Amino acid sequence: MLPEEQVPQIKKQLLEQLDATNLPNKEEVKKSVEGMNAVQLEEFLVQNKLIKSPEGEPQSAPQGSAQPQQCIFCSIVFGDVPSHKIDENKDSIAVLELNPISKGHVIIIPKEHLPDSGKLPSTAFTLAKKIAKKLKSKLKSKDVEIHTSNIFGHEIINVIPMYEGETPNSERQQAKPEELSKLQKLLEVKKKAPILKKPKRKKLKDKKLWLPKRIP
Ligand SMILES: [Zn+2]
Incomplete structure (x- = not known):
């Protein structure tokens, strides 16, 4: 619920x-706002999408129609x-999957929100294959599964190492943060430090400096 002491401020x-709008029933709305208690005011704000509902879910979002701005994968891409x-x-x-099917489960996220697998850029698969190769060599998995899935309307590619007994439908388990950091260190592409060209120092030639003879 809204804190009681904030109510007058929010109403103001x-x-x-409201004054700044040109709603035809402006005066009516203003009057009803003035008469609201904290609960009614909160409901009003939620309904008009001025704040999120207490559950944190925007009420108007119909299920299964995730908007790009609400998509977790887009948020990851944007670094939010x-x-x-x-x-x-x-x-x-x-990126490393937070709820991996097996150790080293990686997901390839296209930077663009693509709801349809047919539109996945071929370079996404290139990256998936590159990661698969790396997983096989670094984690010594028997095999690596590559398959696409669509979560929250964002098409992604799963790259899942298969050790013993796993299947792509094995149960997911939440990865420990320290495990993820360790894997990240092992698998991440080390960016080569940019080679800075050292400015060449101009050698001073041993020029014989001509000095005027001192007159004693
Ligand atoms: Zn997305």
Whole structure:
């Protein structure tokens, strides 16, 4: 619920905002806002999408129609949500899955929100194959599964090491943060430090400096 002491302040702001609009029933709305208690005011704000509902879910979002701005993968791409990135190319990034099917489960996230697998850029698969090779050699898995899935309307590619007994449908388990950091260190592409060209120092030639003879 809204803190009681904030109610007058919020009402004041709201009334000012209403004043600035050209709603036909402005005066009516203003009057009802003035008469609201904390609960009614909160409901009003939620309904008008001025704040999120107490559950944190925007009420108007219909299920299964995640908007790009609400998509967790877009948030990862934009860096709004922290992730364990290990590689990237121009169209996609590769991050460690937080709830992996097996150790080293990586997801390739196209930077663009693509709801349809047919549109995945070929470079996303190039990255997936590169990661698969790396997983096989670094983690000594028997095999690596590559398959696409669509979560929250964002098409991604799973790269899953297969050791003993795993299947792509094995149960997911939440990875420990320290495990993820360790894997990230092992798998991430070490960016070569940019080679700075050292400015060449001009050697001073041993010029015989001509000095005027001192007159004693
Ligand atoms: Zn997305």
